[in-house]
Amino acid sequence: MSAAFPTNPTGSVDARDVATAHRPFRTDRLILWTITLAIAANFAWVVAHNENFGWPVVSQYFFDPTVISGLYVSLGLTVVAMAIGVVLGLLLAIARLSSDKLAFTLAGLFIWFFRGTPLLVQLIFWYNLSTLFPTLSIGIPLGPTLASWDTNSVITPMTAAIVGLALNEAAYMAEIIRGGLLSVDRGQAETAEAFGMARARTLWRIVIPQAMRSIVPPTGNQLISMIKATSLVSVIAMADLLYSVQSIYNATFEVIPMLLVAVIWYLLITSVLNIGQGYIERYYGRGDRRSGDAAADVSTNAGPVSPIVQEANH
Amino acid sequence: MNIPATITPQMIEAAPVAPLVVARNVHKSFDRLEVLKGIDLDVSPGEVVVILGPSGSGKSTFLRCINHLEAINKGSIFVDGEQIGYRLKNDRLEKLSGNAIARQRRKIGMVFQQFNLYPHMTVLQNIIEAPVGIHGESRKAATENAMLLLDRVGLSAKAGSYPRHLSGGQQQRVAIVRALAIKPKLMLFDEPTSALDPELVGEVLSTMRDLASQGLTMIVVTHEIGFAREAADRVVFMDGGHIVEQGRPEDVLGKPQHPRTQAFLSRFI
Numbered sequence: 001m002s003a004a005f006p007t008n009p010t011g012s013v014d015a016r017d018v019a020t021a022h023r024p025f026r027t028d029r030l031i032l033w034t035i036t037l038a039i040a041a042n043f044a045w046v047v048a049h050n051e052n053f054g055w056p057v058v059s060q061y062f063f064d065p066t067v068i069s070g071l072y073v074s075l076g077l078t079v080v081a082m083a084i085g086v087v088l089g090l091l092l093a094i095a096r097l098s099s100d101k102l103a104f105t106l107a108g109l110f111i112w113f114f115r116g117t118p119l120l121v122q123l124i125f126w127y128n129l130s131t132l133f134p135t136l137s138i139g140i141p142l143g144p145t146l147a148s149w150d151t152n153s154v155i156t157p158m159t160a161a162i163v164g165l166a167l168n169e170a171a172y173m174a175e176i177i178r179g180g181l182l183s184v185d186r187g188q189a190e191t192a193e194a195f196g197m198a199r200a201r202t203l204w205r206i207v208i209p210q211a212m213r214s215i216v217p218p219t220g221n222q223l224i225s226m227i228k229a230t231s232l233v234s235v236i237a238m239a240d241l242l243y244s245v246q247s248i249y250n251a252t253f254e255v256i257p258m259l260l261v262a263v264i265w266y267l268l269i270t271s272v273l274n275i276g277q278g279y280i281e282r283y284y285g286r287g288d289r290r291s292g293d294a295a296a297d298v299s300t301n302a303g304p305v306s307p308i309v310q311e312a313n314h
Numbered sequence: 315m316n317i318p319a320t321i322t323p324q325m326i327e328a329a330p331v332a333p334l335v336v337a338r339n340v341h342k343s344f345d346r347l348e349v350l351k352g353i354d355l356d357v358s359p360g361e362v363v364v365i366l367g368p369s370g371s372g373k374s375t376f377l378r379c380i381n382h383l384e385a386i387n388k389g390s391i392f393v394d395g396e397q398i399g400y401r402l403k404n405d406r407l408e409k410l411s412g413n414a415i416a417r418q419r420r421k422i423g424m425v426f427q428q429f430n431l432y433p434h435m436t437v438l439q440n441i442i443e444a445p446v447g448i449h450g451e452s453r454k455a456a457t458e459n460a461m462l463l464l465d466r467v468g469l470s471a472k473a474g475s476y477p478r479h480l481s482g483g484q485q486q487r488v489a490i491v492r493a494l495a496i497k498p499k500l501m502l503f504d505e506p507t508s509a510l511d512p513e514l515v516g517e518v519l520s521t522m523r524d525l526a527s528q529g530l531t532m533i534v535v536t537h538e539i540g541f542a543r544e545a546a547d548r549v550v551f552m553d554g555g556h557i558v559e560q561g562r563p564e565d566v567l568g569k570p571q572h573p574r575t576q577a578f579l580s581r582f583i
Contacts, residue, residue, distance in 0.1 A: 185430075187426065187428055187430045188430060188432065190383060190430070191424075191426060191430040191432075192432075193383070193416065193419070194381055194383055194419060194422075194424040195419065195420075195423075195424070195443075195444045195448065195492075195493075195496065196416045196417065196418075196419040196420035196422075196444065196448050196496075197416060197444065197447070197448055198412065198413050198416045199412050199413075199416075201447065201448075205443065205447065206432055209434045210432075210433065210434055284434075286434065286476070
């Protein structure tokens with residue numbers, strides 16, 4: 001062994017073993033860390049001691065019933081609008097990928113319109129639908145009317161907010177889901193079909209689970225934008241989180257502290273969502289090499305013990 | 315052009331059983347490129363047919379036409395007495411719906427060049443997906459059958475692994491088991507060893523030889539001349555979208571008649 005070791009570098013074979021290597025101390029990194037931490041500490045101190053931030057007011061109103069009910073409205077709107085948006089988006093994506101010309105065109109028009117106009121404008125339109133159509137009715141086109149409602153009784157701030165947010169979301173989700181479905185190797189759907197799987201089952205069992213890996217990260221993005229987009233519904237008098245703090249500072253004039261209450265709540269929610277997204281991504285990446293857990297990787301090299309290791313993992 | 319006359323049971327010495335696969339005057343074009351220019355082929359139950367031919371001869375395309383992964387432009391294909399992709403209604407030929415075609419495919423197993431195992435499912439889940447989800451078997455029965463089949467190819471220890479933990483040869487053997495799990499009447503192999511490292515080809519071929527000896531009807535597109543010689547009941551040589559020559563392996567491979575077969579085989583000696 002030592003005979004094969006090159007003679008010109010100095011040191012013994014043992015000293016050259018990379019397993020014994022250490023990382024040299026980096027003075028420049030230490031200085032950068034110190035400066036950064038000092039600035040951060042200073043900034044935190046300044047913010048904490050600036051009376052204009054009104055921290056006592058922030059803590060006083062943080063769990064105020066009005067704020068909490070606004071928070072529930074924001075969360076509820078997000079969940080409902082997102083759920084409708086994802087389901088409708090999936091249908092639109094499938095229509096967009098189908099060979100059926102009618103479905104393809106209708107989905108294309110929907111996406112074109114709802115992505116192409118501002119969400120704020122859409123919300124105001126839905127809220128004011130009664131000025132366009134005073135009554136809403138179900139009937140046979142050019143034929144008799146079967147049922148009819150007064151638009152103002154159907155379109156409350158709540159329904160206008162849900163419809164506006166959900167339809168807009170559906171248009172974006174359609175494109176995200178379509179991209180995800182296209183990212184799955186064509187051979188997968190072909191194999192499932194060769195085994196006699198119907199198209200719907202192929203999509204549900206084979207294609208969508210694999211597409212999820214590329215659908216989840218941008219959907220997390222969309223969910224976070226949706227939380228913040230719910231603040232737009234304050235313009236149609238929907239008592240969401242932003243509207244609630246506005247209603248309080250309109251009386252107390254504590255504008256900045258109340259906005260801080262809203263900001264902190266929004267940050268808390270998005271932080272929780274980020275953690276959740278990480279778990280979901282790990283779940284859908286379970287068959288993937290890059291995200292493979294170390295134990296499963298070891299099992300391939302572990303020889304005879306591998307089945308036991310795998311049993312423990314699954 | 316040398317379109318062969320209709321193939322009659324002269325190839326098979328056995329009793330005149332109805333053929334399992336009947337292809338008549340099959341034409342297939344991609345845009346303006348005609349890939350199949352009139353293929354006639356009958357395959358009897360239990361027969362192992364190996365299709366050889368140079369790249370671009372249309373052999374893989376023909377295989378994919380048999381289970382309607384590709385729609386043919388002219389002619390007809392029957393498997394087990396049913397016309398694939400169509401039915402006769404009031405004396406007029408009608409295209410079948412996607413679900414009806416899916417039903418026809420349920421008795422045909424297929425093994426792909428790229429294995430195409432479902433990466434998000436374990437080996438066992440890959441195998442029982444079709445038996446449980448499509449054929450309505452109980453999960454318990456399908457699992458028992460899957461473990462039995464895995465044992466036959468020596469992979470029962472891998473039932474809980476994901477495909478990425480297996481070598482190419484192991485993946486392809488799982489893919490074969492997955493196709494067998496639906497108890498197919500016909501197995502199609504589309505260049506099953508072409509994507510494998512040379513040292514992994516043998517294990518897949520030996521699995522296929524076992525199947526051939528068990529009387530499974532197989533149509534195999536391959537470049538493995540050795541497999542054709544040992545396992546085939548009949549070798550079909552395709553070139554330029556035609557069947558150029560066919561017969562018993564010792565005839566086609568031993569003393570090829572057609573110059574193109576001779577030229578093709580000379581490269582393997």
